[in-house]
Amino acid sequence: MKEIITCIALLRGINVSGHKLIKMTELKEMFEKAGFSNVSTYIQSGNIVFSAKEKDTVSIQEIIQTNILKTFGFDVNVQVLTAEKLNRIMENHSFLDEHKDQLKAIYYTLLAEKPNGELVNELEKLEQIDEFFNITDEVIYCFYPNGYGKAKWHNVFFEKKLKVNCTTRNYNTMNKLTELSKAVD
Numbered sequence: 785m786k787e788i789i790t791c792i793a794l795l796r797g798i799n800v801s802g803h804k805l806i807k808m809t810e811l812k813e814m815f816e817k818a819g820f821s822n823v824s825t826y827i828q829s830g831n832i833v834f835s836a837k838e839k840d841t842v843s844i845q846e847i848i849q850t851n852i853l854k855t856f857g858f859d860v861n862v863q864v865l866t867a868e869k870l871n872r873i874m875e876n877h878s879f880l881d882e883h884k885d886q887l888k889a890i891y892y893t894l895l896a897e898k899p900n901g902e903l904v905n906e907l908e909k910l911e912q913i914d915e916f917f918n919i920t921d922e923v924i925y926c927f928y929p930n931g932y933g934k935a936k937w938h939n940v941f942f943e944k945k946l947k948v949n950c951t952t953r954n955y956n957t958m959n960k961l962t963e964l965s966k967a968v969d
Contacts, residue, residue, distance in 0.1 A: 795830025
């Protein structure tokens, strides 16, 4: 019998400005038809916590992307994390300890793959005055004291500079996904 693991899928760019519209009830149904269980969604921006029999997150990601294309008719960038990886990412935010009183300024830009070291080195040369980031192999920890909406170093910026697909979530969303994943375990 296969061990069941708890996963989190993060979809990028759905339900934004009337594009790539997906109702969460339909998304949940699609996940269940694809063989996943304990499926729950969080807010309309594509955050799904679920149980999977498959352990390989790349295979899970491919299943989800294929089913979204079949069901909704468009491609969506999907990242799948295990609950364990999500917890580790949450706990290791490099700006969290120093800025616990500014949680609205804490963001996580999750990388679909490890970025090229030379490209990372180039970004790290930027003078960080009004916004701050720390790049790791799997996530960019960000601190935006003036708000994400005013940030110049945002998701699209990092994708272009690092040539890696990314998706960004704020502290509250990541925290809620962590809570939901613990409820499934």
